[in-house]
Amino acid sequence: MKTETTRNAIIQLVNNWLTAWSSGNEIALHRIFGPDSTFSSTAHGVIKGNLKIASCLIDDCNSCPFLRLNASNYYISCADQFTSIATISMYIYGGFQSHLNFGGTVIASVHIDQSGSWKFAQLTLTVNWMQGDKSLLPYWKYPTENRLWIQGDPTPLIVSELDSPWVNSSSIEHSKSKIDQITETFSRYSWAIDQADFTLLQTCFTDDSKGNFPPMGYLNGKHEIIGQLKAFRQIWPWMQHFGEILNINLNELENTAQMLVGRINTHDMLPSINETSYGAHYQLSLRLEANVWKITNFDYVPGHFSKTALLKKS
Structure with missing residues (x-):
């Protein structure tokens, strides 16, 4: 199969x-x-x-x-x-x-x-x-x-x-499509920070990664990103980042990608007469390193956005 x-x-x-x-x-x-x-x-x-x-x-x-x-x-x-x-x-x-x-x-x-x-x-x-x-x-x-x-x-x-x-399986990542691998990078990131698994979290970022991480602000380099996220996570053990992948732009030649993720509003469970909306969104840049997709630029944007408005950004 x-x-x-x-x-x-x-x-x-x-x-x-x-x-x-x-x-x-x-x-x-x-x-x-x-x-x-x-x-x-x-x-x-x-x-x-x-x-x-x-x-x-x-x-x-x-x-x-x-x-x-x-x-x-x-x-x-x-x-x-x-x-x-x-x-x-x-x-x-x-x-x-x-x-x-x-x-x-x-x-x-x-x-x-x-x-x-x-x-x-x-x-x-x-x-x-x-x-x-x-x-x-x-x-x-x-x-x-x-x-x-x-x-x-x-x-x-x-x-x-x-x-x-990620610990207990011999997954053959190379057999997955690049889109699936990129999609699952967000799953790896969210799992790692929510489970306070900082060994796994460091696999999500390149050494030269940077970006906007509210409320911590602009962070530069893996060391600063992991250090700040670790301190931020410790006092929030029930943290959980639900996300929906809205768009991925893949550059096959350079093995880079742009990914747009909507932060799911888990309290909005009733069907809406309008379109889906999100409580925030992520604009992520990624690069393939040693067969692992990693985040190079991270931009978390708080605020409510409709799916249409977000897709226009991509």
């Missing part, structure tokens, strides 16, 4: 999972997970087997109708271009109308079963933050947000330096 086909099939599996979860489709959930699957969640606990996993997720819909779920910031890692096994990381965000919103981080291992269908073998979900009426989900274990660590806090389910797909 070619890498692009694999990527599309795995993203479709994720979409099917979120649709089945939000709609309480028990039959679909039975198909998405297998009898030996494991679902580990900071909110739900550890659940094994597709029947129990489905029952658990359906309880969410029974407690709070009108659940909406979305995914972003994908990274997909395959052993080779013919693989039937892969690892995926992503962000999910959702809400129950305007009453409750939450965001989470997901790592999952997926495989093709004997019927030829992709299924989750193991799915780990960390709910990073919740805002609104938490009494709507009284049986969830709520995240320890809006504060720093205190004695007695549980061990995180996801430890990036040990668990991230």
Whole structure:
């Protein structure tokens, strides 16, 4: 199976999972997970087997109708271009109308079963933050947000330096299209800063990188960028950067690219009669170094923008 086909099939599996979860489709959930699957969640606990996993997720819909779920910031890692096994990381965000919103981080291992269908073998979900009426989900274990660590806090389910797909997979990046590699550079950057994985974060920038990083201001060089981002991140453990790639301009000859990313407003869950809008956007310049795409110029622009207005910038 070619890498692009694999990527599309795995993203479709994720979409099917979120649709089945939000709609309480028990039959679909039975198909998405297998009898030996494991679902580990900071909110739900550890659940094994597709029947129990489905029952658990359906309880969410029974407690709070009108659940909406979305995914972003994908990274997909395959052993080779013919693989039937892969690892995926992503962000999910959702809400129950305007009453409750939450965001989470997901790592999952997926495989093709004997019927030829992709299924989750193991799915780990960390709910990073919740805002609104938490009494709507009284049986969830709520995240320890809006504060720093205190004695007695549980061990995180996801430890990036040990668990991230960039650590645990022999992904053949060269088999991916350049557009996918560039797209996943933003996923690598957002994951690294949100998980406080600064070893991974330093792979996202060239030595001569520079740019505008509000509220820190203009930063010049990898040392200053990583140093400032590290200090900034430490007091914000529930940080999460949801992004949608809006446009990529690739220069094949020079192995450089320009990427426009919209900062997703995770609290705007209801369909709009107008077009999609974003809470901020990124204008990124990238360069390929030793087969790794890295950011050379970073410009984060706060403020609400429509998709049309942003695409005109590109």
